[in-house]
Amino acid sequence: MKTDLSTFTGEGSPGISAKVKYLVWLLFSNVFFLTNIPYPNIFKVGILKIFGASIGKHVVIKPWVKIKFPWKLVLGDYVWLGEEAWIDNISEIKIGNHVCISQGALLLTGNHDYKKSSFDLISKGIVVEDGVWVGAKATVSGGVVLGSHCVLTVGSFTSKDLAPYTINQGNPAQVVKHREIS
Numbered sequence: 001m002k003t004d005l006s007t008f009t010g011e012g013s014p015g016i017s018a019k020v021k022y023l024v025w026l027l028f029s030n031v032f033f034l035t036n037i038p039y040p041n042i043f044k045v046g047i048l049k050i051f052g053a054s055i056g057k058h059v060v061i062k063p064w065v066k067i068k069f070p071w072k073l074v075l076g077d078y079v080w081l082g083e084e085a086w087i088d089n090i091s092e093i094k095i096g097n098h099v100c101i102s103q104g105a106l107l108l109t110g111n112h113d114y115k116k117s118s119f120d121l122i123s124k125g126i127v128v129e130d131g132v133w134v135g136a137k138a139t140v141s142g143g144v145v146l147g148s149h150c151v152l153t154v155g156s157f158t159s160k161d162l163a164p165y166t167i168n169q170g171n172p173a174q175v176v177k178h179r180e181i182s
Contacts, residue, residue: 007118008120021051033064041060044061048067053073055073056076056079058077065084065085065087066084066086072090073095074093076098076130077097079100082101083104085103086108089109090123091126091142092109093109093125093128094127095128099128101128107140126141126142126144127145128146129149133152138153140158141158144159147165147166148164150168150179153173157170159172
């Protein structure tokens, strides 16, 4: 069997009203998020809420944060999104309280089924529980639960759930030790 992208149907593609909503979001995103201008967090949070995101209190959103669909995003209290973090959420991403998503980290809910010649889209949500730290340039793929207070270190990758209170490193990420918080 060979890959034949001409057979990709894009099944589940959004209708015209969803495309218009996404276009309007892209305009706002490019002006207020993908910029060096330090707009106040309360302003960015307000825009995300207008577009359907559920957001807790005291959220920090640094410049250049890319969010695909705010209406599929849940952020708890005291969440930090670092510079150039990318929330690529074609499925829902739920981020708990007191979570740090560091610079350049990628939360990626979509992929393709390489076993099918039509390269069908696969999409699974991500859950980031309370107290998690996703290190700079780390990647989390769809269908993953990051357990309470775990750490995914700088540049690491996971496509599997991470246990609570563990420090995980590498590609694929492996437990290197347990996290103790004083």
